[in-house]
Amino acid sequence: MVGALRARGFDVLWDGDLSIIHPLSIPAWMETAVRDRTVLVIVSDDYLKALLSNDFVERRGVRYEAGLVRHKIYHHGGAHGCAVLPVVPPGIDANALPSVLQQLVIHRFDPGSRNGEEELVRSLGALEIGGGVVRAEPEGVYQTRMMLAGLEACPQSSAQAYQLACALVEQGEGDLELARAFDSVVGVAKAHGDVGLVSRLSDVCLKTLSSTLPLKGEGALKAKVLVSGQSWHLLREHRFSQAASVAEEGAQIAKKYRDLDTAARGQRAHARVLLHMAMEALPYDREFYLRNCEHLLILATTLFRSISGPTSEEVGVCASLQAERQLLRYEMTRERSELGAAFERAQAAEALLTPGTEPYQWLTVLQARLCLAARKYNEGKEFVTDVITTADFPEVVARSLQVRADLMLATRDRAEAVHDLLLAEEQFRSLGCEYAAATCWWTIARIDSTKLVSFRLTPADVLRLEDLAPDPRDRRLAVLEHEHRAARRLGRRATPDWACLVDRVQHE
Secondary structure (H helix, E strand, O other): OHHHHHHOOEOOOOHHHHHHHOOOOHHHHHHHHHHHOOEEEEOOHHHHHHHHOOOOOOOHHHHHHHHHHHHHHHOOOOOOOOOEEEEEOOOOOHHHOOHHHHOOOOEEOOOOOOOOHHHHHHHHHHHHHOOOOOOEOOHHHHHHHHHHHHHHHOOOOOHHHHHHHHHHHHOOOOOHHHHHOHHHHHHHHHHOOOHHHHHHHHHHHHHHHHHOOOOOOOOOHHHHHHHHHHHHHHHHOOOHHHHHHHHHHHHHHHHHOOOHHHHHHHHHHHHHHHHHHHHHOOHHHHHHHHHHHHHHHHHHHHHHHHHHOOOOHHHHHHHHHHHHHHHHHHHHHOOHHHHHHHHHHHHHHHHHOOOOOHHHHHHHHHHHHHHHHOOOHHHHHHHHHHHHHHOOOHHHHHHHHHHHHHHHHHOOOHHHHHHHHHHHHHHHHHHOOHHHHHHHHHHHHHHHHHHOOOOOOOHHHHHHHHHHOOOHHHHHHHHHHHHHHHHHOOOOOOOOOHHHHHHHHHHO
16 A cells, blocks of 8 residues: 555655654654644554554554544544545455444555555545645655665665765755664765765755754754764864764753663764874873763763663773773873783673674774784784775775784885885775875875885975974875975975975965
8 A cells, every 4th residue: 555655646654664764752753643644544453452442452552553543533523534544454344443433434445456546545635635634745755765765775885875875965955854864874874984975964964954843753863963973074084173072962962852872872972082182182181081081981881781781782882992092091101001901891892792893893903903012913914904805894994904004014014014005095085084094195105205206205304294284184285295396396306395385285
């Protein structure tokens, strides 16, 4: 019946859509649908029992729906014009219907022969003309739902899912269906590591949500977009302050609407940003960021344990971040106890995460970094080589190449390190991770700048540029600007004025 009515242009909502729209509250979703739409009651044995008895508990969802339908009928007088249409399939005796349905116009429908379809369509059309709430589905909404259904049916890492995600974002401004399905679409964008796509999707959904009044149960949609979308891409764009602020805002909104899972994710996202801030902060600021990071991770872990138990994947991701925090503390203090604690945390995370998943592969990269700190270089190379070989998640692979290069530099294998860094730089740049790409580029420049430009940077040049430009993106642009200027000159190459070049690229 759903297929038949949708083919006639009707906007049909049914339980089969739950996997696409992901309502935050099933009862609220039922209430809104029954209140605002025409209800087709497909009379099954369950519905008969639910309508006849308040004690039927085998399927509570059916009983709850039936109560809402009864309420809708009672607030309408007469048999005609009521936005509740009983539909009796073959094998059900219409005379067995309870009195609450007997008073209405009853339809029959045979899914095999499609008998009864025309009469049902006419009744729905009459309700529409008479001021009923059945509406022909706008073409854009129907197309969005079909594309979302196709995206849900594909593996997130597939090319088809990625193409559908791109198309949905391209045409999705003002489309509330896309905002409701944000989790599914952003999952595909992240699986492909496309920072730009996550950014565009987040912007489109936030604009849509700000211009429409959310239905009951949809108030926390904004929190999901802020936490899983905007904070995620701001972190990769190296906009730490904004990423932290957005993650915190998302967690607060989620708490307001009692969405504990999103609140925990927001706290964890905030902790991840603080960890990155600590990595680049001055020594006296690092301890502040690390303390706040630890506090948020404890809060997130506690929430996740209360939601899904102490052995859930989400708890494993928190443990992985705790291991990374311990590694940074070791790099600050050089105390072996900190490194030992980091290994223990990583082992605890490994026991909770599922092999082959993206969190597990990120943990494998962390284990390689721990091996680098412990000078277990060959073991570390094995970890990241396994990730690179699988090539499932582009961002993880790029980071694995970068870490493997660090391991090779530790063993003085400079040629292989440069090769990996060139691959990592290219991949990061294709994903939109410009800061990570520039970091790889600068590491190569320090080793042998002739792999990138036509002149060799001296140790003095390297130190001067690092002093003038903390951001490797600015250093890269300054070097390329000098290359461009030198190519236009004839004769001897001029000594670079790095202060002037850095100032130029920073203010263009």
